[in-house]
Amino acid sequence: MIKQTLRIATRKSPLALWQANHVAQKIQTHFPHITIKLLPLVTSGDRFLKDKLLAAGGKGLFVKELEEALLDHRADIAVHSMKDVPSELPHHLILQAICHRDDPFDALISPAHLTLETLPENAIIGTASLRRQAQLLAYRSDLNIQILRGNINTRLEKLNAGQYDAIILAGAALQRMNWQHLITQSLMPPLMIPSCGQGALGIECRVDDPTTHALLAPLNDPLTSLCVLTERRVNAALGGNCHVPLAIYCAPNTQQDTLRLQTKVMSIDGQVIITDIQTGAMANANSLADQAVQSLKAQGADQLLSHS
Numbered sequence: 065m066i067k068q069t070l071r072i073a074t075r076k077s078p079l080a081l082w083q084a085n086h087v088a089q090k091i092q093t094h095f096p097h098i099t100i101k102l103l104p105l106v107t108s109g110d111r112f113l114k115d116k117l118l119a120a121g122g123k124g125l126f127v128k129e130l131e132e133a134l135l136d137h138r139a140d141i142a143v144h145s146m147k148d149v150p151s152e153l154p155h156h157l158i159l160q161a162i163c164h165r166d167d168p169f170d171a172l173i174s175p176a177h178l179t180l181e182t183l184p185e186n187a188i189i190g191t192a193s194l195r196r197q198a199q200l201l202a203y204r205s206d207l208n209i210q211i212l213r214g215n216i217n218t219r220l221e222k223l224n225a226g227q228y229d230a231i232i233l234a235g236a237a238l239q240r241m242n243w244q245h246l247i248t249q250s251l252m253p254p255l256m257i258p259s260c261g262q263g264a265l266g267i268e269c270r271v272d273d274p275t276t277h278a279l280l281a282p283l284n285d286p287l288t289s290l291c292v293l294t295e296r297r298v299n300a301a302l303g304g305n306c307h308v309p310l311a312i313y314c315a316p317n318t319q320q321d322t323l324r325l326q327t328k329v330m331s332i333d334g335q336v337i338i339t340d341i342q343t344g345a346m347a348n349a350n351s352l353a354d355q356a357v358q359s360l361k362a363q364g365a366d367q368l369l370s371h372s
Contacts, residue, residue, distance in 0.1 A: 067275045069099045073130040073139035076104040077215035082240050083265055084143045087163070087283065094282045103139045105129045127268075131157060134269065140276050142268045146261030146292055147234070151300035153268070160277055161267040161284035162292050167235035168263035168313060170196060170256050172249040173223060174230040179249045180204065183229060190219065190228040194332055198309040199256050200232070201334030216241065236263040257311035257328050260299040261292050287316055290349055291323065297353035298327055302360065308369050314349075321345060325352050329365040338363045 070091065074084035081104065088100040106129070130142035131154055146162065153159065172180060180203060183189075190212030191197060197209045210228065212219055216237050223231045230248070238244050267283065269276045291314040304310040309330040314323055325342040340359045342352040 073133040073142040146264040161280040162289040164285040165264040165288040171235040187229040190231040198330035260295040301357040
C-alpha cells in the first residue's frame with residue numbers, strides 16, 4: 065500500500081514547527097509523491113510555563129498530546145526533540161527513526177558577550193534545567209540560577225528585557241533557528257555534559273504502520289541512533305527525567321569503531337557529583353551502558369537521585 069498523505073503531529077512553537085518542516089522536507093526528498101500535512105498541537109508542558117516541570121507532571125508532558133494524536137489516528141508521525149522523550153514509550157508506539165545529530169552541547173547567551181568565567185559575581189542565569197543548574201553551580205557556586213520557561217523565542221525575549229544576565233539554551237535549537245550568532249560560549253564537556261538525546265530529532269509512529277515505517281527508514285541515522293539509544297538505556301536504568309540532575313553523552317569515534325559514554329549524577333546545588341566514563345566497541349554499546357549504571361550505583365547514584 066502506498067501512502068499518499070502523511071500527517072505530522074508537532075508542538076506549535078516556532079522551533080518545533082521548524083523541526084517538523086525539516087523532517088517533512090527530508091521525507092519528500094526521498095518520496096516526492098507524498099503530501100504532508102502538519103497537525104500543530106499545544107501540549108500540557110506548553111501550558112505550565114510558570115511552573116517547574118516537576119510540579120506540572122514531568123517532561124513527558126511535552127510529548128503526551130502528540131502521542132495521543134498518533135494513538136487515535138489523527139496523525140501518522142510525531143517529531144520530537146529526543147531530550148524531551150521519556151524513557152518509556154506508550155504501548156503501540158515506537159521510535160522508528162532518530163535523525164543525524166546536530167550540536168549536542170549547551171550554549172550560553174549573554175547580551176554583554178560575557179562567558180561563564182567573566183560574568184560578574186552573583187550573576188543571574190536563566191534555565192529550567194536542573195542538570196544545567198547543578199553543573200553551573202559546580203563550576204561557580206556564586207551564580208544565581210533562576211527558573212526560565214517558555215519556548216526559545218520567549219526565553220530570548222526575557223533575556224533581552226533584562227531579566228537575566230545570561231541564559232542557557234541548546235546549541236542545536238539556536239542553530240536550527242539560524243540564531244547561532246547569539247551564542248557567546250559553547251559549554252563543552254567536562255564542564256557541561258548535555259542531556260540524554262540532546263541535539264537529535266526523533267520520529268515516533270505506531271508499531272502497526274509498516275507503510276509509514278518504510279517512509280521513515282531513510283531518515284534514520286544509524287550512528288546517532290546507536291549513541292542516543294545508549295544514552296537512553298542509562299537514563300532509563302537511573303530513572304532519569306526532567307527533575308533529576310542527570311547528564312549523559314555518548315560520542316562515537318568512527319575511526320576506531322568505539323564509543324565514549326560520559327555520565328554525571330549530581331545534587332541540585334552541584335556540591336556532590338558522581339561521574340563515570342566508559343569506552344568500548346560500538347558493538348558492545350548495551351554493555352557499556354550497563355557498566356556505567358553499575359559504576360554510578362556503586363558510587364551512590366541511587367541515593368543521590370532519590371534526594372533530588
